[in-house]
Amino acid sequence: MSATGVIADDEPLLRAQLRSRLARLWPDLTVVQEMENGRDVEEVLQRHGPSVFFLDVHMPGVNGLEAARRIAGRAHVVFVTAYDEYAVEAFERGAVDYVLKPFTEERLALAIQRLRERLQAAPAHLEELVQTLAARLAPAPAAQHLRWIKASVGPNVRLIPVEEVIFFQSDDKYTRVVTCDGEALIRKPIRELLDELDPERFWQVHRATIVNVDRIASVRRGLKDQAEIALRDRPETLVVSRAFTHRFRQM
Amino acid sequence: MNILQLLEGLTLRRILWVTAICAVASGAASWIFVNTYFDLLLTALPVGYTSMLLFTAASNVRQAAMPREAMQILAIVAGSILGTILAGLLKGRDITQMFHERLAGVTISMGLGIGFGCVVVATIMLREKYARDQARILRAESERHQLEKGMLEARLQLMQAQVEPHFLFNTLANVQHLVETDPQAAARMLDSLIRYLRAAVPQMREAHSTLGREVEMARAFLEIQQVRMGARLAFRIDVPEPLRARDFPPMMLISLVENAIKHGVDPCCECGTVVIRAEEQEGRLRVCVADTGEGVKPKEGGGLGLANIRERLKTLYGGAAALVLEENAPHGVTAAIEVPAAA
Numbered sequence: 001m002s003a004t005g006v007i008a009d010d011e012p013l014l015r016a017q018l019r020s021r022l023a024r025l026w027p028d029l030t031v032v033q034e035m036e037n038g039r040d041v042e043e044v045l046q047r048h049g050p051s052v053f054f055l056d057v058h059m060p061g062v063n064g065l066e067a068a069r070r071i072a073g074r075a076h077v078v079f080v081t082a083y084d085e086y087a088v089e090a091f092e093r094g095a096v097d098y099v100l101k102p103f104t105e106e107r108l109a110l111a112i113q114r115l116r117e118r119l120q121a122a123p124a125h126l127e128e129l130v131q132t133l134a135a136r137l138a139p140a141p142a143a144q145h146l147r148w149i150k151a152s153v154g155p156n157v158r159l160i161p162v163e164e165v166i167f168f169q170s171d172d173k174y175t176r177v178v179t180c181d182g183e184a185l186i187r188k189p190i191r192e193l194l195d196e197l198d199p200e201r202f203w204q205v206h207r208a209t210i211v212n213v214d215r216i217a218s219v220r221r222g223l224k225d226q227a228e229i230a231l232r233d234r235p236e237t238l239v240v241s242r243a244f245t246h247r248f249r250q251m
Numbered sequence: 252m253n254i255l256q257l258l259e260g261l262t263l264r265r266i267l268w269v270t271a272i273c274a275v276a277s278g279a280a281s282w283i284f285v286n287t288y289f290d291l292l293l294t295a296l297p298v299g300y301t302s303m304l305l306f307t308a309a310s311n312v313r314q315a316a317m318p319r320e321a322m323q324i325l326a327i328v329a330g331s332i333l334g335t336i337l338a339g340l341l342k343g344r345d346i347t348q349m350f351h352e353r354l355a356g357v358t359i360s361m362g363l364g365i366g367f368g369c370v371v372v373a374t375i376m377l378r379e380k381y382a383r384d385q386a387r388i389l390r391a392e393s394e395r396h397q398l399e400k401g402m403l404e405a406r407l408q409l410m411q412a413q414v415e416p417h418f419l420f421n422t423l424a425n426v427q428h429l430v431e432t433d434p435q436a437a438a439r440m441l442d443s444l445i446r447y448l449r450a451a452v453p454q455m456r457e458a459h460s461t462l463g464r465e466v467e468m469a470r471a472f473l474e475i476q477q478v479r480m481g482a483r484l485a486f487r488i489d490v491p492e493p494l495r496a497r498d499f500p501p502m503m504l505i506s507l508v509e510n511a512i513k514h515g516v517d518p519c520c521e522c523g524t525v526v527i528r529a530e531e532q533e534g535r536l537r538v539c540v541a542d543t544g545e546g547v548k549p550k551e552g553g554g555l556g557l558a559n560i561r562e563r564l565k566t567l568y569g570g571a572a573a574l575v576l577e578e579n580a581p582h583g584v585t586a587a588i589e590v591p592a593a594a
Contacts, residue, residue: 012481017428060518082420102424147552157578
């Protein structure tokens with residue numbers, strides 16, 4: 001019985017390898033399309049209506065899981081993956097086949113045999129499985145906080161990971177970004193930074209100052225209900241104005 | 252500054268000490284003076300307490316006009332004078348009379364107050380200095396511990412395998428295919444893989460390395476990636492021969508190259524170039540990895556690799572080394588490690 005298939009893998013040699021193995025083990029299958037990632041799944045479905053997709057799980061752009069979600073039961077799916085112990089465990093329980101790279105002829109032959117049997121039936125919906133897998137492959141999408149500060153230093157744009165910043169201080173029109181080995185100026189005002197930075201790590205301590213709490217060496221009480229922060233790796237002391245001292249009580 | 256802050260340090264202990272000193276001083280003075288012990292104590296206590304209050308306040312006032320010690324001594328002197336006057340008032344004496352007919356006695360009680368006060372101040376100052384020294388020793392010790400911990404962590408990080416299973420299995424899958432289709436290319440790729448593994452597998456790695464070795468490891472990695480990614484990846488290595496013998500910390504360059512692929516070239520579907528360049532300027536060896544990839548997204552982190560490199564550079568070179576990241580033009584990232592150029 002003849003069938004049509006699509007191979008999606010970002011590595012050209014691995015596409016060629018799967019293609020030649022399939023030609024040998026499943027002569028009735030016509031590979032109608034090769035893809036570098038899952039971006040064009042919709043178009044390929046429209047044009048060829050293939051019966052089966054061989055999807056690499058890890059691909060830049062649209063990965064194999066996202067591609068399977070977009071296929072949404074309109075074709076059978078076999079996942080091809082190099083190494084994902086968690087994912088493999090999930091595959092075992094799901095209504096979908098998988099092949100581990102590098103694969104043996106026997107394993108591929110087994111997958112082909114199962115596919116041939118399943119081709120008669122309607123393809124399984126993979127929504128649930130894909131969600132489980134996606135959660136495992138990309139655990140907990142990190143909170144959307146600012147991770148990089150881009151600051152002009154001479155003609156260059158310096159990239160500073162926020163963890164490296166010891167404090168931010170507004171300075172006229174600019175904001176000073178102070179790290180252990182220097183400082184830079186950015187245009188973003190303190191107000192905007194506050195909204196974007198991780199509030200667990202970066203505390204406002206003054207109208208004009210945000211400090212990285214990981215870089216605080218000590219806090220001592222100062223004049224007029226204020227407090228003073230001594231820093232690790234920097235000689236400056238920062239003033240905590242009265243409105244913000246509550247964060248340092250009981251510490 | 253409120254009154255409570257001004258009196259910080261006025262503990263019950265301090266009050267008891269002052270009381271005891273006054274009691275003993277009065278006892279000693281009663282041997283010399285004709286006054287009764289009780290009369291002397293009634294002079295000593297006001298002198299002691301006023302001096303104590305002023306001394307405490309002087310210790311807490313923040314001002315830059317004079318050194319704190321001078322303020323404290325002034326406080327003792329003022330306290331002794333005020334205290335003597337207060338004692339006179341308590342005993343119902345006339346103040347003008349005190350400073351005429353009883354001047355000798357008044358002077359003596361002031362003098363005693365000032366004398367005792369200064370001894371007490373000296374004692375306190377010595378104790379504070381001792382405490383400061385102790386704190387400094389403790390701090391130095393904790394810094395040393397931190398440093399040792401840092402070095403240990405750095406070594407541990409080095410020991411941890413850097414070879415990702417994904418990378419390994421995908422590479423082997425490529426080799427598997429090439430063995431059938433292009434045996435010579437398969438041999439070359441295996442060769443690159445062996446060179447990479449030799450450098451990357453912990454048991455085979457040494458604590459010290461040279462720039463040349465690190466560059467060769469990066470080259471092996473890039474060669475493998477180039478086979479895997481095909482036309483999507485190009486790379487260039489521009490490291491002058493004389494610099495290759497230089498000491499360079501292990502596993503840092505490869506980490507930057509892996510970042511350039513993983514976060515730079517791979518995510519953008521077109522194609523990218525990775526350039527490794529080394530140069531010596533003004534006594535510094537600068538090794539940089541530039542990619543023409545995606546560049547950083549403001550809200551996506553660069554992973555632990557960069558923090559590890561920074562930490563290890565700090566442990567190895569103190570403040571003398573740096574990891575600098577910049578935007579590459581027109582897009583992508585340039586990551587540079589700068590270390591002192593010891594020949």
